[in-house]
Amino acid sequence: MGGTGANHVMLGTGDASWFSDGNGHAAVPPHNQFVAGGSPNSGTVDEIENPDAQTGTNNYYTEDGYGGGSFGSHSFGGGTYSNCSDSTAHGVPAVLEYLSEQNINSRCAPGHYYLLNNYAPGYYGDGRNAYADIKNPKETVFTIPPSTLRSIGDELLEHSISWRYYGDQWNAYVANPDGNYVDLNNYYCNICNPFQFLTSIMTNATVRTSHLKDTADLYRDIRNGNLPAVSFVKPSGWVDGHPASSKLDLFEGFTKYIVDLVQANPTLWASTAIMVTFDEGGGYYDSGYIQALDFFGDGTRIPTIVVSRFTKPGHISHAYADHVSILKFIEANWKLPPITNRSRDNFPNPKPTIGNPYVPLNQPAISDMMDLFNFSQ
Numbered sequence: 001m002g003g004t005g006a007n008h009v010m011l012g013t014g015d016a017s018w019f020s021d022g023n024g025h026a027a028v029p030p031h032n033q034f035v036a037g038g039s040p041n042s043g044t045v046d047e048i049e050n051p052d053a054q055t056g057t058n059n060y061y062t063e064d065g066y067g068g069g070s071f072g073s074h075s076f077g078g079g080t081y082s083n084c085s086d087s088t089a090h091g092v093p094a095v096l097e098y099l100s101e102q103n104i105n106s107r108c109a110p111g112h113y114y115l116l117n118n119y120a121p122g123y124y125g126d127g128r129n130a131y132a133d134i135k136n137p138k139e140t141v142f143t144i145p146p147s148t149l150r151s152i153g154d155e156l157l158e159h160s161i162s163w164r165y166y167g168d169q170w171n172a173y174v175a176n177p178d179g180n181y182v183d184l185n186n187y188y189c190n191i192c193n194p195f196q197f198l199t200s201i202m203t204n205a206t207v208r209t210s211h212l213k214d215t216a217d218l219y220r221d222i223r224n225g226n227l228p229a230v231s232f233v234k235p236s237g238w239v240d241g242h243p244a245s246s247k248l249d250l251f252e253g254f255t256k257y258i259v260d261l262v263q264a265n266p267t268l269w270a271s272t273a274i275m276v277t278f279d280e281g282g283g284y285y286d287s288g289y290i291q292a293l294d295f296f297g298d299g300t301r302i303p304t305i306v307v308s309r310f311t312k313p314g315h316i317s318h319a320y321a322d323h324v325s326i327l328k329f330i331e332a333n334w335k336l337p338p339i340t341n342r343s344r345d346n347f348p349n350p351k352p353t354i355g356n357p358y359v360p361l362n363q364p365a366i367s368d369m370m371d372l373f374n375f376s377q
Contacts, residue, residue, distance in 0.1 A: 005118035005191035012194025014343030039135035043075035072137030124177035162228035
């Protein structure tokens, strides 16, 4: 239900990020603590979420979001972590009570402070530790430490299934990774790459350079018929359709170009499914049913379109799905187990409720999207 970064981490791992010492041990994030001493980024920050109302306002949290300043300026604020296993923490009791009433597991491990919104990933594109660089005026103190979360990338590597993440403007970003925030000509989205948060991917130079690529490489791979079995593609901030920074017709053009390229290659088109979706609702309201999967969501409904010669013409799926359904599809198609024993891809496929097919009878449950396809045609 959180912002872009939280959505993409869930897309890659089926789980939520949490604050650590950078070596896989849960830790407490800065809480009214002075950080980045001796640098322009220094300041006292509180990175723990507090959704209590700010005095004198009607819609501001006491502590929320990215913080009030960073990137070579005095840093302050920044709350977006929550120890949701603590029933006394700000904002937590009401959610836990709601989940308990529905017999839903919060999936909040004791002592873990989970990231609910957007922080910069723990690595630069060249594999350097970005969290260790928060004194850099071009970096932000609101950076999550390197994460030991396991991802679909690890799963595919272990089963020798080819994959790549294609991020628009990746090459420009890697050439100047710590200048990403101040170079408006390079609008690569670092929080959109779930693998850039992860130690297992980013510290292995062979994996990092082989599996993280630019969309220029995507277009070349399509034309040459060299697409991997699984591809993730993310447009840059200029063409991703995001409100206030892009336009939807630019995202449509970006998508159409890829679809047209694939369809122009008969061999690829014979075995390719293209799934098009958005990272989150962007504040737009949708009246569809929202399932309480765990403490972290879901959020409002978003559109998803699947383009393939195997899809059923005109078919609209009524099976409840979310971003992790894409992971479930990958696992179902290649007969892989869930990523971990707690990731959302462990949830069963939904059994429809009589009279309302959108509401799973066996919730929490999310679809593997297989109902969209007819592989016999």
